[in-house]
């Protein structure tokens with residue numbers, strides 16, 4: 001049944017590098033009772049029937065990169081297709097940014113051609129056949145040096161071997177996709193925010209973003 005104001009669901013995906021402030025930004029949306037807020041299912045990736053697949057991927061990306069990304073794809077697809085009667089859904093990352101991480105593994109030769117082919121076929125099927133309507137992408141754009149410091153401070157144990165060089169690579173793929181628009185097609189309008197700012201300065205950015213989502217929802221929805 002359509003949500004209470006009889007308009008179709010409006011979906012926002014928050015994208016950005018590791019440490020770009022997505023979770024903090026996303027948590028602000030939880031204050032709205034008309035939004036389904038879906039954080040990245042990292043806890044699932046850390047415990048796949050007792051296996052910490054995130055840790056294994058970072059320790060041995062050649063051996064576990066493909067398996068990890070295929071599980072990420074499944075868990076993201078589950079979130080994209082999660083039904084709600086609420087008018088808004090806000091997700092942390094997406095099957096689109098999953099493709100960015102796969103692209104980076106391709107660029108850095110972590111994946112064999114056959115692994116890339118299978119992951120891309122899965123991705124293509126998701127895009128063609130699954131209902132993953134996206135209406136707005138919010139890109140928390142950062143510099144690799146800034147997110148490197150934040151990542152070190154946050155000290156997620158699986159990331160303790162992540163280098164600044166890796167963050168530069170992930171940044172470049174996100175920038176090619178969402179800023180330079182020179183990589184994959186962009187499935188929705190993009191709002192680029194300067195996420196190098198402090199948490200308090202980001203609150204103002206968040207407020208602007210939240211207001212423009214509500215005010216421009218009708219305009220932003222592409223029929």
Ligand SMILES: Cc1cc2cn([C@H]3C[C@H](O)[C@@H](CO)O3)c(=O)nc2[nH]1
Pocket residue numbers: 018040042054072076093094095097098099101159
């Ligand atoms: C869609 C998608 C999210 C995602 C996260 N990650 C990693 C980056 C961080 O270290 C951790 C949580 O975002 O998982 C990844 O390697 N590949 C991914 N693909």
